Amino acid sequence: MHISPELNQKLDRFLADCQKQAYSIAFFSIKNASDSLDVIQNTMIAFVKYYQVKPEDQWRPLFYKVLQNKINDHFRSTKKWYSLFTSPKEDDLEESPLNSQESLMSSPTKYFESGEINKNVSSAIAELPERQRQAVIYRLWQGFSVKETAHIMNVSQGSIKTHLSRALVNLKGQLGAIYE
């Protein structure tokens, strides 16, 4: 895989811009620092290998699409091994990384140094079901269109609207005061 110095510089800038947010997205879902770094590494490798030739303006949605696929791959492989030894619980994927003090302590992120509002919003988003949280992250945080968000999450545009609407109802229930 030969990359010209100019393209290498562009890719470096792009990945540097994305890496913190991509890691945060992975960590929100996976809830484990080391596994999240694995996912980021696999994402960067796949992106550089297959999509470096694409026009630059297409890189962002493609990068997050790859990221979401790698997160899903991680869950698939974990589930396969995990199911050999335990009986699966339906709410495993819905558990939030911010729900327990233990996960807070093991997180490399200093979650709540940003004040009470940020703490409440982060916690509320983290507590959303997986799909609702993804819709909020890609649509409201990353600013992708409904179409792009649907492509990244590999669902229909109608599903995105449903997930988003439910997520906002949930968030409003928990953060009502902030929205008034």
Add this chain to the structure above:
Amino acid sequence: MNKKDPIKVSLDKYSSDLDQETVAQLDGIRKKVLSNNLKPRWYHNLSWPMLGPVVAAMVLVVVFVTTNQDQALDTKSDNFLSDLDLLSHEVDTDLLEDMEFIAWLDNENLLEGDLL
């Protein structure tokens, strides 16, 4: 207040507050990916001193299984050849099953070896 604002502000803060160690690891991964000099992260986490005994044990198991299979094949092969030899022999095997008759032939010195 716009619904998007607190969400975006909070999540921006969340990602920008990553600790230095994580950021350094992300930088390292990015540099390695772009320099095409990347080994999987499990490679670095692997306990190499533990790998030797594990590989040695696996080799022993493979050698043991392979050797046993060869011996089993040899035994089968020997049995097969003696059966084949017996079946292709010109002497009538029904005769050999009559032990009393064989004993009488032996007494009378009429067996094949005795006549030669």
